[in-house]
Amino acid sequence: MKLKTLPSERRDLLGLVAEAAFSCPFSPDRDRLDRQIAGVGDSFPDRQLLSRVTGRVRQQLDALGPRDRLRPTDFGAEDARLLRTALLFDLFHRAADDLDRHIRRQLDSGEEPIPVPFAADLLGTMRSWGCGGNESLRYLAFFYQLRRAFYFIAEGLVGCSPCMVELRRRLWHNVFTADITRFESFLWDRMEDFSTLLLGETGCGKGAAAAAIGRSGHIPFDERRGCFRESFTRTFLGINLSQYPSTLIESELFGHRRGAFTGAVDQYQGVFSRCSPHGAIFLDEIGDVEIPVQIKLLQVLQEREFCPVGSHQRQRFSGRVIAATNRSLEELRDSGAFRDDFYYRLCSDVIQVPSLRQRLSEDGRELQLLLGVVVKRSVGEDAPELVAWLGAELRRQLPGDYAWPGNVRELEQAVRRLLLNGSYAGEAVRPAAAEGFGRRVEQGRMAVAELLAGYCGLLYRRHGTYEEVARITGLDRRTVKKYVLADQDGQGSAGF
Numbered sequence: 420m421k422l423k424t425l426p427s428e429r430r431d432l433l434g435l436v437a438e439a440a441f442s443c444p445f446s447p448d449r450d451r452l453d454r455q456i457a458g459v460g461d462s463f464p465d466r467q468l469l470s471r472v473t474g475r476v477r478q479q480l481d482a483l484g485p486r487d488r489l490r491p492t493d494f495g496a497e498d499a500r501l502l503r504t505a506l507l508f509d510l511f512h513r514a515a516d517d518l519d520r521h522i523r524r525q526l527d528s529g530e531e532p533i534p535v536p537f538a539a540d541l542l543g544t545m546r547s548w549g550c551g552g553n554e555s556l557r558y559l560a561f562f563y564q565l566r567r568a569f570y571f572i573a574e575g576l577v578g579c580s581p582c583m584v585e586l587r588r589r590l591w592h593n594v595f596t597a598d599i600t601r602f603e604s605f606l607w608d609r610m611e612d613f614s615t616l617l618l619g620e621t622g623c624g625k626g627a628a629a630a631a632i633g634r635s636g637h638i639p640f641d642e643r644r645g646c647f648r649e650s651f652t653r654t655f656l657g658i659n660l661s662q663y664p665s666t667l668i669e670s671e672l673f674g675h676r677r678g679a680f681t682g683a684v685d686q687y688q689g690v691f692s693r694c695s696p697h698g699a700i701f702l703d704e705i706g707d708v709e710i711p712v713q714i715k716l717l718q719v720l721q722e723r724e725f726c727p728v729g730s731h732q733r734q735r736f737s738g739r740v741i742a743a744t745n746r747s748l749e750e751l752r753d754s755g756a757f758r759d760d761f762y763y764r765l766c767s768d769v770i771q772v773p774s775l776r777q778r779l780s781e782d783g784r785e786l787q788l789l790l791g792v793v794v795k796r797s798v799g800e801d802a803p804e805l806v807a808w809l810g811a812e813l814r815r816q817l818p819g820d821y822a823w824p825g826n827v828r829e830l831e832q833a834v835r836r837l838l839l840n841g842s843y844a845g846e847a848v849r850p851a852a853a854e855g856f857g858r859r860v861e862q863g864r865m866a867v868a869e870l871l872a873g874y875c876g877l878l879y880r881r882h883g884t885y886e887e888v889a890r891i892t893g894l895d896r897r898t899v900k901k902y903v904l905a906d907q908d909g910q911g912s913a914g915f
């Protein structure tokens with residue numbers, strides 16, 4: 420049979436589509452390609468761009484003949500590749516709403532994978548183009564992974580400032596590498612050794628960034644059961660290492676055998692054994708772990724094996740590790756508190772999550788955008804009037820160069836306080852808090868825990884780091900943090 424060829428103007432356009440299909444959706448390159456495909460300029464509104472692009476691609480494919488008779492294998496090698504990519508691009512965008520709905524339902528349903536009623540249609544369509552059984556299953560899993568990554572990066576890390584745009588691009592690369600075709604061919608199920616270190620101030624979104632990576636791993640489709648093999652809610656497990664005394668950390672990480680130590684009345688599964696094969700573990704506050712635990716973690720990352728406490732049975736770990744800290748790892752490494760070999764195991768990718776201060780200084784619209792997200796999360800719907808009021812109040816009540824030391828978490832709190840009391844003074848609350856604390860000390864009725872929480876809280880508000888408070892008080896950093904958090908929760912300092 421004589422192989423067909425694409426008309427040259429269609430080949431050019433489908434070439435652009437193939438480039439767009441494999442480029443990062445958060446990159447300026449993708450925006451440029453989309454505008455070329457859609458045949459529109461820079462002023463064309465972002466919101467309408469994708470539907471213009473998909474419309475144009477559909478039009479090009481329709482012009483090649485009835486869709487059910489369009490087979491890439493009827494074309495010469497290069498044209499077949501372009502055509503297949505364009506068909507996949509079109510199918511992916513047709514399925515996007517179904518996939519998003521599925522992601523939301525799975526989020527609500529939790530740990531059991533839910534049925535995917537639209538999967539049979541997608542598989543049938545791909546097979547009608549001559550895709551093999553396994554190949555079409557791979558594409559379906561790939562579609563789902565692409566959509567999850569897009570969903571969690573875009574929803575979890577909102578922001579229009581250049582540093583946020585760059586962060587989203589970095590996260591996408593962290594999931595799919597810088598070359599998605601290479602990822603698709605070789606790396607899709609081999610990402611376990613790509614560890615990630617997230618750095619940034621408290622409350623700036625390191626947890627959100629980790630969740631976006633952890634929920635976006637490869638999950639195969641099980642055609643017999645009609646669902647993906649795993650719920651992505653199980654593929655991301657987090658542990659805040661600063662919450663546990665060093666005696667308990669190992670057991671939380673690796674689990675323990677029954678009777679391994681006093682109090683171990685039952686066998687316990689740690690995060691490493693609970694993590695699914697293509698999942699990820701989020702080790703939050705990695706800068707707080709002591710050297711012996713660093714050595715154990717290093718061993719697991721090197722050998723991919725661990726033993727629960729009190730057991731000699733080796734278990735394999737094949738997930739990814741994402742670690743985060745708001746401390747200066749440079750200082751910790753210089754002081755010997757953080758091992759270099761451990762650092763080098765963790766740092767396949769080091770991503771700096773920007774502070775709210777930097778974001779606001781780069782783009783003034785950032786505040787309004789974030790307020791929109793925070794308000795929607797609080798009231799369950801878009802409320803533009805409320806957002807406008809909150810923005811105006813924050814601008815009126817706070818100094819223009821307010822530093823937002825608690826970042827987005829502080830912004831969330833500021834919104835609640837404005838809604839409750841109509842006021843948020845930020846830094847201006849310090850003297851009042853200090854006065855209240857002083858008064859209560861003078862009254863002489865404070866318990867030691869309350870006194871320490873109030874004092875650590877006061878110093879933390881003044882100096883901004885746990886290290887400095889630890890230096891002044893002579894307490895260790897972990898204890899300082901515990902008191903500062905108690906002070907912030909109002910536990911240690913009720914009535915200030």
Ligand SMILES: Nc1ncnc2c1ncn2[C@@H]1O[C@H](COP(=O)(O)OP(=O)(O)OP(=O)(O)O)[C@@H](O)[C@H]1O
Pocket residue numbers: 574575576577578619620621622623624625626627628703744745792827828831
């Ligand atoms: N860009 C963003 N868009 C929307 N929400 C955000 C963004 N950044 C952070 N948040 C929200 O701010 C809150 C704090 O974020 P998160 O817990 O990820 O911070 P963190 O850096 O991990 O803090 P810590 O170091 O104290 O653990 C969360 O509710 C998170 O969803």
